[in-house]
Amino acid sequence: MLSEKLKNHQLILASQSPRRQELLKSLDVDFKIKIKEVEEVYASNLKAEEITNYLAKLKAAAFENELNENEIVITSDTIVWHANKPLEKPKDKKEAIKMLQQLSNSSHKVITSVCLKSKRKEHVFFDVTKVYFKQLSLEEITYYVENYKPFDKAGGYGIQEWIGFIGVTKLEGSYYNVMGFPVHKLYEELLKF
Template sequence: MKKLILASNSPRRRQLLTDLGLRYDVRLREVDESFPAHLRRADIAEYLAAHKASAYRADLQPDEVLLTADTIVCLDEQVLNKPADEAEAVGMLSQLQGRAHDVYTGVCLLTGDGREVVFSDHTRVHFRPLSEAQIRYYVQHYRPLDKAGAYGAQDWIGLVAVTRLEGSYFNVMGLPVHRVYEELEKLGFGVSGA
């Protein structure tokens, strides 16, 4: 029986895997999240997911499958990562309000026997216009400093600002679970016959 290892501190990713009915262990390491300047959009997310996985490669046991992921928010060609502080979070949300942007989540599944599957998913997110007071309220009360683009679709701002999604909602939360489940099934996880 294979063991699933999640290399993420994200409570949202943990909950999504739990909701899938999967058992997993969590392993955490500090990994540099910089990326080559020539990469764009989905390539960035995939690069970061695979880069994170490489930090665990030497320690994986033959019966283990590692899952790493990275979510990025793109406004046109600008990448909005996790904000450094509240002021940067307000600035990011001020740019996103009233506009559509793209969310990419890259995923890497790495097996203890050396197989690697890397993929990404894309969702287009539409925000209605927001006032500065609404943005500041969200940042002060929800502290989205651990989220790419300075927001969580499952938070207050998702309830009041997201008018339309083109693609997977769960991808915006940080894990394209439909794709993850499909790939994990190929590796022997999931509910057979369902």
């Protein structure tokens, strides 16, 4: 259905994330992957979705003056928002353990922004999912970090991995948003775009 609407367009996914690639594939659309190195720096006064909106647009800006008439580039950014500050990707094992200790026995928001950009227009949207974790023991956290090495994931965890199975007690919002793409919104926005 979406593929019919997009048959005269070439989708470009600007993401190395295997999860985003898998989720976009699940919409039954053809796309190619094109990566641009972008330094993900933002002003310290930005909060929550202001951060992800800004970074998604920044990633799309790297394709300025490069897109053909029929190309649409999709960029995205995800953060974990906890205790009024962002938790990004952990740099190492120690930082991943610290992040999961902070998330243990509390709730946090996972915010994903997506930017759709063509030669003529640009549209940014975001989604928020509230995730609740049980009290995680240091043993559980360490096991997860050592075995799953979640250093490419915001907040230091992947909901679709072991820690999600044993630790997440409740979700308010889209599960796929936590994985990195609010697929339901992406589908609607691509139809409109």
